[in-house]
Amino acid sequence: MTSFDPRKPGWRYGSDPDRLLSTMEEVGFDPTHVPGSYVPHDEGDEDEEFTIDRPAVDGALMLAARLTGVVLSQRVLNGPLLAGSPVSQG
Numbered sequence: 001m002t003s004f005d006p007r008k009p010g011w012r013y014g015s016d017p018d019r020l021l022s023t024m025e026e027v028g029f030d031p032t033h034v035p036g037s038y039v040p041h042d043e044g045d046e047d048e049e050f051t052i053d054r055p056a057v058d059g060a061l062m063l064a065a066r067l068t069g070v071v072l073s074q075r076v077l078n079g080p081l082l083a084g085s086p087v088s089q090g
Helices: 021-026 056-068 074-078
Strands: none
Touching: 021 056
16 A cells, blocks of 8 residues: 655655555654755765665654554564575475
8 A cells, every 4th residue: 555665755655655644754754755855964975875864764663563553672673683585496
C-alpha cells in the first residue's frame, strides 16, 4: 500500500502512498522532504547521503513500532542481527 525510503520520505509510492502521513509526522518524518532540499553541514559539502538531517533509522523504527505494536529494545538493536540465506534448490 505505502512504501518509501526513510531518507527520502517525500517520495512515496504504492496503491495508497499517503496512508501513513499522520503517523510519519508523529515520529518525526518530514513527508515533504525530497532529495536536493538539504542544507550542507559544511561549506561546499554536496554529498547528500551525509548531510540529510532526517530521522531515517530512528524514524523507521519508531514508525514500525507504532504500526505493529512491537518495540525493539536497545539490547536487541545492539546485539547480533540474525539473518538467513536462501537454500539452494540445485
